[in-house]
Every structure is written in structure tokens, then in C-alpha cells.
Amino acid sequence: MKVNFDEVLTNLDGDIIKIGNKDMTLGYAVKEALMSAFGDQSGNAKIKRINIALYIMNKPQQEIDADDIKMYIDLVEKTFGPLIYYRVLQILDPKRLDAKPKD
Numbered sequence: 001m002k003v004n005f006d007e008v009l010t011n012l013d014g015d016i017i018k019i020g021n022k023d024m025t026l027g028y029a030v031k032e033a034l035m036s037a038f039g040d041q042s043g044n045a046k047i048k049r050i051n052i053a054l055y056i057m058n059k060p061q062q063e064i065d066a067d068d069i070k071m072y073i074d075l076v077e078k079t080f081g082p083l084i085y086y087r088v089l090q091i092l093d094p095k096r097l098d099a100k101p102k103d
Contacts, residue, residue, distance in 0.1 A: 033075035
């Protein structure tokens with residue numbers, strides 16, 4: 001899947017979410033999630049995640065595979081609240097939003 005990590009994220013009113021004076025992008029959300037520590041990762045996993053974050057910074061438009069999409073979504077879910085998670089899903093896996101929630 002071709003992804004533009006420079007795509008901006010918006011709040012529920014459609015206004016661009018700001019981090020300081022910068023627009024919040026998909027890349028920012030994914031990089032922050034990649035850099036978050038959850039205590040369940042080895043040193044090699046940490047190095048892999050920082051390398052991915054650096055790659056996203058240097059190449060904001062790229063092809064990513066299903067495994068990477070799943071990893072990004074899982075990490076964003078752990079790192080951010082509902083709005084950012086929802087906006088990331090809209091971009092990376094919109095079909096999941098079509099599914100009816102289970103009670």
C-alpha cells in the first residue's frame with residue numbers, strides 16, 4: 001500500500017491537530033508510537049523501531065506491507081487516545097472502520 005506519512009490529521013471539527021506550532025501528521029503519530037516504550041521489547045526491537053522511524057522521516061511517501069501496517073496501528077493504539085487512533089485507521093486500514101463494533 002502506498003502511504004503518505006505527510007498527511008495531516010484533523011480533529012472532529014475538521015481542524016488540523018497541532019503539536020506546538022506544527023501540524024500533526026500520520027508520520028508524527030507513527031514515529032511517536034514507534035519511539036514509545038512498552039517494556040515488552042528487546043534491544044534489537046528498539047533498534048528496528050528507531051530505524052523505521054528514521055526511514056519514515058527521510059522518505060515520507062513509500063510502499064508499506066500489511067505487517068508494517070498492523071505494527072503501526074497496534075503501536076498507535078497503545079500510544080494515543082481514540083481520535084488519533086481513529087484518524088490513523090482511516091488512512092492505514094479504513095475497512096476496519098466499516099465493521100460493526102462488538103458489544
